[in-house]
Amino acid sequence: MFKERRRRRAARRVRPGDGRPLQRFRWWQLPGRALFHLPLRRHDGRPAAYAVDVRHWQNQSSGNVEAHLYLDGRLHAESKLPAVFPVPDGRIEVAMSGFGIKRCHYVTTAGAEHQLVPDPASAEGRRARLDRDHRALSRWIGFCSLIVLLIGAGLLAVQIVEPLSRIPPVASRVGGFDSPVHLPLWLNIALGVAAALGSMERALRLRYHWLLDGAAN
Numbered sequence: 001m002f003k004e005r006r007r008r009r010a011a012r013r014v015r016p017g018d019g020r021p022l023q024r025f026r027w028w029q030l031p032g033r034a035l036f037h038l039p040l041r042r043h044d045g046r047p048a049a050y051a052v053d054v055r056h057w058q059n060q061s062s063g064n065v066e067a068h069l070y071l072d073g074r075l076h077a078e079s080k081l082p083a084v085f086p087v088p089d090g091r092i093e094v095a096m097s098g099f100g101i102k103r104c105h106y107v108t109t110a111g112a113e114h115q116l117v118p119d120p121a122s123a124e125g126r127r128a129r130l131d132r133d134h135r136a137l138s139r140w141i142g143f144c145s146l147i148v149l150l151i152g153a154g155l156l157a158v159q160i161v162e163p164l165s166r167i168p169p170v171a172s173r174v175g176g177f178d179s180p181v182h183l184p185l186w187l188n189i190a191l192g193v194a195a196a197l198g199s200m201e202r203a204l205r206l207r208y209h210w211l212l213d214g215a216a217n
Helices: 002-012 123-133 135-165 168-174 185-204 212-216
Strands: 033-041 047-055 066-071 074-080 083-087 090-097 100-108 113-115
Touching: 002 083, 002 090, 033 100, 033 123, 047 083, 047 090, 047 100, 066 083, 074 083, 090 185, 100 185, 123 135, 123 185, 135 185, 135 212, 185 212
Parallel strands: none
Antiparallel strands: 033 047, 047 066, 066 074, 083 090, 090 100, 100 113
């Protein structure tokens, strides 16, 4: 029920596009632009080439990040994120975290989900190519990202529990908790940077977990 309400609110934010052409992806846009493609067919059987373009880093601090939906190379619709665009036989859902795109999926009316294909020139497309061409290296990078985030989430939990356990009503019930881990400042900073890099790497694969990636945000 709650998710459906959020989808309806997102759908109401969609505005018609002005028909301007889709720009090619340039290499200098790697840090701040995501571009995904979705080939579909219209109800009359004709092909339709959809593309979702998100320029995120330039607007993320103000909270005004928008997704632009192109149809056959022309701007068809636009919306603030999270966005829900109606398309033939379903919808395209777009959302992002503090580290990049966390969702860009085509959801059919039957409920099946398909991730859109990242543009080969984009950072997401290059990461996908690494996964295709060097599977072992890709898995190793993904494993390291996961381990770093698990360590970060564990340390964050310990840092939260310790002061909470010193609140008098809590301490009287369960007793105080003294963290067995006390890291120097430089190591805390290094782990924070590593966790941020891990979440950025996972965002390139559209992987997101509220506890792991949210803790690094």
